[in-house]
Amino acid sequence: MKLISNSFSHNQSIPHKYGCDGKDINPHLQISEVPEGAENLVLIMDDPDAPMPKSFVHWTLWNIDPATAEISEDSVPEGAIQGINDFGSAEYGGPCPPSGEHRYFFRLYALDKKLDLEEGASREELEQAMEGAIIEQTELIGLYSRD
Numbered sequence: 001m002k003l004i005s006n007s008f009s010h011n012q013s014i015p016h017k018y019g020c021d022g023k024d025i026n027p028h029l030q031i032s033e034v035p036e037g038a039e040n041l042v043l044i045m046d047d048p049d050a051p052m053p054k055s056f057v058h059w060t061l062w063n064i065d066p067a068t069a070e071i072s073e074d075s076v077p078e079g080a081i082q083g084i085n086d087f088g089s090a091e092y093g094g095p096c097p098p099s100g101e102h103r104y105f106f107r108l109y110a111l112d113k114k115l116d117l118e119e120g121a122s123r124e125e126l127e128q129a130m131e132g133a134i135i136e137q138t139e140l141i142g143l144y145s146r147d
Contacts, residue, residue, distance in 0.1 A: 020096030095144035
């Protein structure tokens with residue numbers, strides 16, 4: 001399974017347009033080579049460099065149709081459900097590091113089942129629901145600095 005973006009390259013800078021000091025919209029994401037048997041895709045975007053005891057969650061999406069080839073800029077795939085981020089809302093929250101450059105992980109998971117989770121579920125609830133259902137996973141990393 002592959003996850004790439006027309007907005008930035010792996011381990012390269014995410015344009016400011018997608019951060020809190022820009023338009024704060026999600027970047028384009030392209031999905032390919034989804035494994036057979038996948039019933040659901042899950043996307044988790046987080047910042048492990050945040051000065052917190054745990055990684056800062058920026059975006060969670062689940063029940064993405066496995067036939068989805070891309071997530072367009074500033075959009076959510078039809079039928080996908082968004083969870084609560086660490087900004088406190090069920091939507092995309094762009095990169096917003098307090099200082100320095102941070103890494104932002106876009107992790108994509110293929111699951112063998114759909115998830116019965118309500119909109120606004122936490123990352124912890126999402127990960128618990130995913131247990132034992134992950135067929136394959138991949139990631140795309142972007143860098144962001146407000147300096």
